[in-house]
Amino acid sequence: MTQAFDIVVLGGGTGGYIAAIRAAQLGKSVAIVERDKLGGTCLHRGCIPSKALLRSAEVYATMLESERYGIQAESVRLHFPGVQARKQGIVEQMHKGIQFLMKKHNIQVVYGNGRLLSPSIFSPRTGSVSVEQEDGEIVTLVPEKLIIATGSRPKSLPGLETDGHAIWNSDDALGMEELPQSIVIVGGGVIGVEWASMLNDFGVQVTVVEYSDRLLPAEDSDISRELERLLRKRGVQVITDARLLTETVQKEEGAVKLQIERKGELQQLQADKMMVCVGREANVEDIGLHNTDVKITNGFIQVNEFMQTAESHIYAIGDVSGGLQLAHVAGHEGIMAVEHSAGQTPRPFPHHEVPRCVYTRPEVASIGWTERQAVDRGYEVKIGRVPFAAVGKAVVYGESDGFVKVIADKKTNDILGVHMIGPHATDFISEAALAQVLDATPWEVGQTIHPHPTLSEALGEAMLAVDGGSFAI
Numbered sequence: 086m087t088q089a090f091d092i093v094v095l096g097g098g099t100g101g102y103i104a105a106i107r108a109a110q111l112g113k114s115v116a117i118v119e120r121d122k123l124g125g126t127c128l129h130r131g132c133i134p135s136k137a138l139l140r141s142a143e144v145y146a147t148m149l150e151s152e153r154y155g156i157q158a159e160s161v162r163l164h165f166p167g168v169q170a171r172k173q174g175i176v177e178q179m180h181k182g183i184q185f186l187m188k189k190h191n192i193q194v195v196y197g198n199g200r201l202l203s204p205s206i207f208s209p210r211t212g213s214v215s216v217e218q219e220d221g222e223i224v225t226l227v228p229e230k231l232i233i234a235t236g237s238r239p240k241s242l243p244g245l246e247t248d249g250h251a252i253w254n255s256d257d258a259l260g261m262e263e264l265p266q267s268i269v270i271v272g273g274g275v276i277g278v279e280w281a282s283m284l285n286d287f288g289v290q291v292t293v294v295e296y297s298d299r300l301l302p303a304e305d306s307d308i309s310r311e312l313e314r315l316l317r318k319r320g321v322q323v324i325t326d327a328r329l330l331t332e333t334v335q336k337e338e339g340a341v342k343l344q345i346e347r348k349g350e351l352q353q354l355q356a357d358k359m360m361v362c363v364g365r366e367a368n369v370e371d372i373g374l375h376n377t378d379v380k381i382t383n384g385f386i387q388v389n390e391f392m393q394t395a396e397s398h399i400y401a402i403g404d405v406s407g408g409l410q411l412a413h414v415a416g417h418e419g420i421m422a423v424e425h426s427a428g429q430t431p432r433p434f435p436h437h438e439v440p441r442c443v444y445t446r447p448e449v450a451s452i453g454w455t456e457r458q459a460v461d462r463g464y465e466v467k468i469g470r471v472p473f474a475a476v477g478k479a480v481v482y483g484e485s486d487g488f489v490k491v492i493a494d495k496k497t498n499d500i501l502g503v504h505m506i507g508p509h510a511t512d513f514i515s516e517a518a519l520a521q522v523l524d525a526t527p528w529e530v531g532q533t534i535h536p537h538p539t540l541s542e543a544l545g546e547a548m549l550a551v552d553g554g555s556f557a558i
Contacts, residue, residue, distance in 0.1 A: 098125020
């Protein structure tokens with residue numbers, strides 16, 4: 086069976102289904118090829134289920150400390166099967182929502198393994214997509230434009246494969262039926278520290294091993310230091326500047342033993358489980374790229390500023406294209422790719438204008454350059470910094486750790502970066518993102534009236550503090 090479409094999207098994750106919806110809004114005929122479930126990694130193995138678990142962990146931690154708020158709660162117990170059931174219910178609810186959107190926009194969803202085919206008599210210019218369905222039937226889709234949105238998967242360490250039992254990746258951890266007593270997390274990036282924070286709140290003894298000299302090495306160093314301090318305060322063991330010796334990993338009697346090397350010395354670690362969080366790699370295998378002129382560099386598909394590959398009718402978006410591996414980035418890239426393929430002129434967005442969020446306790450959120458990045462690029466910077474302890478709402482919440490840091494250019498007064506660690510930081514980083522899009526100055530954001538008492542006052546005060554005008558410090 087052969088069907089023709091204006092646009093075919095290979096992959097139904099966040100980037101893929103948003104691209105499909107945008108194409109339908111522009112009046113295009115659209116099909117999505119999905120080998121598993123619509124929503125992809127974000128909905129089923131990433132953003133949504135992990136944040137559901139993090140929320141349960143946060144509530145549990147708050148209830149254990151309820152006396153701080155004048156509330157005596159006896160016999161607070163964690164029922165982990167209930168936590169997992171809530172997580173799965175949220176995922177299923179969101180999944181149904183995406184399925185509804187596909188029907189609403191008349192987008193055809195074809196389930197199966199899709200592979201790109203070379204041009205033929207049926208598709209002499211663009212080639213086609215062969216979809217092998219579960220029952221063995223082959224469906225051929227002929228697109229005018231093709232968007233590859235096949236996403237990514239957890240990366241393994243050379244010589245160390247995860248087994249889903251003693252050694253986990255983030256996918257495995259989401260499906261755990263019971264909590265371990267202890268765990269070693271290899272990797273102190275975003276995924277690693279989120280799991281460390283969550284499992285610590287659930288009562289697990291957590292050790293984080295990070296190869297870099299600090300946690301969250303892509304974030305501002307002040308943020309990294311504060312997060313490490315707060316995790317240590319909660320009892321998380323953090324070991325930075327350390328290298329895992331994969332050949333030493335042993336699984337025996339319900340435990341994992343391993344050695345790390347730090348500053349020339351060996352250290353033995355042992356825990357019930359080990360979790361590997363060392364990044365993600367693109368799903369570029371077995372999708373027929375060898376039948377095209379699409380180029381791959383360092384495991385990712387090469388694209389231009391409009392997400393266009395070496396073949397002008399083929400686009401690649403999201404994790405598979407090698408940019409920031411964030412769901413909201415994939416969605417915006419999908420919109421941009423569709424609009425460009427339709428002859429419009431979308432605005433390419435530089436990656437330093439993308440808000441980044443880490444859902445630890447407290448949360449981390451940032452946009453723009455770190456202080457080091459700004460200095461390395463030749464900027465003469467001025468800094469505004471306000472602690473959440475100076476903000477009434479944070480004190481009322483009982484979550485006054487952390488701060489907001491604003492980096493600005495001394496010469497032009499442009500905002501170069503905003504970095505936050507504190508309660509609900511991910512909820513108001515968008516104000517800083519809007520400020521960058523509008524090219525606002527710290528003074529302009531500071532002059533914007535922030536209601537009192539709110540957590541957003543911390544951002545407004547930090548903007549004023551750039552020029553010494555804060556009323557909070």
